[in-house]
Amino acid sequence: MGNYHIPVKYLFSKILKVEVMSSPPITSKTVELGTKYSPDFVCTPFKYTLGTFLECLEKGANILVQAGGGCRYGYYSELQEQILNDLGYNFEYINLVTKGKTSIKHIIKELKKINPHLRQVKLFYYGLIAKQMVKYMDKIDNFIRENIGFEVEENSFINLQNKMLRRFSKVKSLYQLRKIYKKYLKEFKEIKVNKGEHPLKIGIIGELYTVMEPFANYYLEKLLASYNIEIKRFTNVHYLLFEKKRKVKKYLKDAKKYIKYRMGADASDNIGRTKYLCENGYDGIIHIKSSFCTPEIGAMPIINKICNIYNVPVIFFSFDANTSEVGIKTRIEAFYDMLEMRRGK
Amino acid sequence: MNECYLGVDIGSISTKAVVIDNHNHIVASQYIWTEGNPIKAVKKLIKEIKCQLPRNVIIKGIGTTGSARKLIGLMLDANIVKNEITAHAIGTLAFYPKTRTILEIGGQDSKIILIKDGIIVDYSMNTLCAAGTGAFLSSQAKRLGIDIEDFGKLALKSVSPVKIAARCTVFAESDLVHKAQVGYKKEDIIAGLCRSIVINYLNNVGKGKKISGPIVFQGGVSKNVGVLKYFKEILNEDIIVDENSHLMGAIGIALLARKYKTGKTYDLSMVDVSFETKGFECSDCSNNCEVLKIYKDSKLIDAWGSKCHKY
Numbered sequence: 001m002g003n004y005h006i007p008v009k010y011l012f013s014k015i016l017k018v019e020v021m022s023s024p025p026i027t028s029k030t031v032e033l034g035t036k037y038s039p040d041f042v043c044t045p046f047k048y049t050l051g052t053f054l055e056c057l058e059k060g061a062n063i064l065v066q067a068g069g070g071c072r073y074g075y076y077s078e079l080q081e082q083i084l085n086d087l088g089y090n091f092e093y094i095n096l097v098t099k100g101k102t103s104i105k106h107i108i109k110e111l112k113k114i115n116p117h118l119r120q121v122k123l124f125y126y127g128l129i130a131k132q133m134v135k136y137m138d139k140i141d142n143f144i145r146e147n148i149g150f151e152v153e154e155n156s157f158i159n160l161q162n163k164m165l166r167r168f169s170k171v172k173s174l175y176q177l178r179k180i181y182k183k184y185l186k187e188f189k190e191i192k193v194n195k196g197e198h199p200l201k202i203g204i205i206g207e208l209y210t211v212m213e214p215f216a217n218y219y220l221e222k223l224l225a226s227y228n229i230e231i232k233r234f235t236n237v238h239y240l241l242f243e244k245k246r247k248v249k250k251y252l253k254d255a256k257k258y259i260k261y262r263m264g265a266d267a268s269d270n271i272g273r274t275k276y277l278c279e280n281g282y283d284g285i286i287h288i289k290s291s292f293c294t295p296e297i298g299a300m301p302i303i304n305k306i307c308n309i310y311n312v313p314v315i316f317f318s319f320d321a322n323t324s325e326v327g328i329k330t331r332i333e334a335f336y337d338m339l340e341m342r343r344g345k
Numbered sequence: 346m347n348e349c350y351l352g353v354d355i356g357s358i359s360t361k362a363v364v365i366d367n368h369n370h371i372v373a374s375q376y377i378w379t380e381g382n383p384i385k386a387v388k389k390l391i392k393e394i395k396c397q398l399p400r401n402v403i404i405k406g407i408g409t410t411g412s413a414r415k416l417i418g419l420m421l422d423a424n425i426v427k428n429e430i431t432a433h434a435i436g437t438l439a440f441y442p443k444t445r446t447i448l449e450i451g452g453q454d455s456k457i458i459l460i461k462d463g464i465i466v467d468y469s470m471n472t473l474c475a476a477g478t479g480a481f482l483s484s485q486a487k488r489l490g491i492d493i494e495d496f497g498k499l500a501l502k503s504v505s506p507v508k509i510a511a512r513c514t515v516f517a518e519s520d521l522v523h524k525a526q527v528g529y530k531k532e533d534i535i536a537g538l539c540r541s542i543v544i545n546y547l548n549n550v551g552k553g554k555k556i557s558g559p560i561v562f563q564g565g566v567s568k569n570v571g572v573l574k575y576f577k578e579i580l581n582e583d584i585i586v587d588e589n590s591h592l593m594g595a596i597g598i599a600l601l602a603r604k605y606k607t608g609k610t611y612d613l614s615m616v617d618v619s620f621e622t623k624g625f626e627c628s629d630c631s632n633n634c635e636v637l638k639i640y641k642d643s644k645l646i647d648a649w650g651s652k653c654h655k656y
Binding site: 024027028301308 | 412427428429430431464465466467468469470553555630631632633634
């Protein structure tokens, strides 16, 4: 998913003493494979991850690791393991989250299955580095999202980001990681951008996988950047793993007029975010999800209501494994025209 | 010389072209069926437009909209290519500046556009299903053996329309068959169908949108008096249907072509050049993109569909 394979690969290769294979980038073939062996009405992330597992197994992987939880995603692993077993593959399946729940104890137990000599000190140390790496990556990502639509020289952001990630994958200590981050942050801030005084600002919210995997949302962020739009996105891995618990409470409190109880997955977060975006001068909101994502379906009418009250336009997209890209482009183009017209008033 | 602008709206079912002058007068207009071949349809359409044009007209701008806008935009060398949502709103506002809501039902899609003080504030477009669009109506008309142009008039004759499941075309069709076999009258079934289209539209496209007057109804289906009647009945508002309601998208894009004119003069005989497309599946990586190459006068001018920048 995105560039996150870098810290994950880093962590596992340091602590497990095995050769770690990053999953190949998601392509149409991945989706086709995943769709073929998935139940038809399951949400799209299931199809994407299953397809990725299949591709990895074909390439010779013999240990698969799955982690996820929050909604139906919490039960993915059991089902995926079963499907892969039925297909006759031979592999060991490490499931870091069982029945939607996890703990550090459980994770250590599972990891010890791969490397019986795993030392907890080592796990915590490299775990910390990986955590920091994710944090820095997400911070840089946020910065890129706000500015990439205005870059003067094409690909200047992406090229620098790739350079940084290559350095990240070879770090030896926390200190070194921090130094590299500081150096690149400075370089990122020096990239020339041509940002007018009040560029259009759009917030992207929705189901986490679709939001985070560019292939699953048809490179929505890239498309928006081509219209010179500043993008705000909340969901990233650091948020999900380390900030969510705290922030959800805040979101629930802020938006208590509209929501009383937690709705599962990211639905309540998205309601809080909608209110935040409406109150902070964003021109529009794009809500994306994979088809049949139940928590988000529950959140949509509330998001719609908040946007009506604040008079901020919102547009909803549901992506399936076979959505036409042209239709999405038409709607985004019209959405952009509309925001421009509203600005011109 | 009279400076004019050509707007072409290439939809899934029909292709429309309009020529307007600097005072929003329609100088020429034409409406033909696309029949699955937008290039051929546009060639035919432009020829017919050319016959209608007075001698002193020169074309100073061309705009394309509709689902084949990109392809035809390339073919006509248009100075503007825009989506149909914006085009419809611009066209309608030029004639009805006070409009608050635009209902549009076309061949394959349907949309609602909300307007406040002359600018679009919200819109929505059907997503998954084509239930309640022109294509469904015309296929049902064919199945019932009625000319699509008489469809609306027949619906008006009914006093008690039957209830039809409006969710999905497949369900609607089996419901229609069932009602016919049970013995309901044809006009009641047709009226029920018109009503179900309105309900489906309001439940899907119009969901959560505040519809307020003045309302303008357009797109091909707006010519259907049966559907219009049920819109009026259910919304309890007066609804404007312009005599050119089916051309509104083309008018809008012609207006935009005027706004963004480049000073270039167009010669309509350019449609006579050969214009071809060739599609193939690239197998250089596992994305297997479907790439479409476009040739004008046997010269490659563009290629679409690849995820990388190879083509």
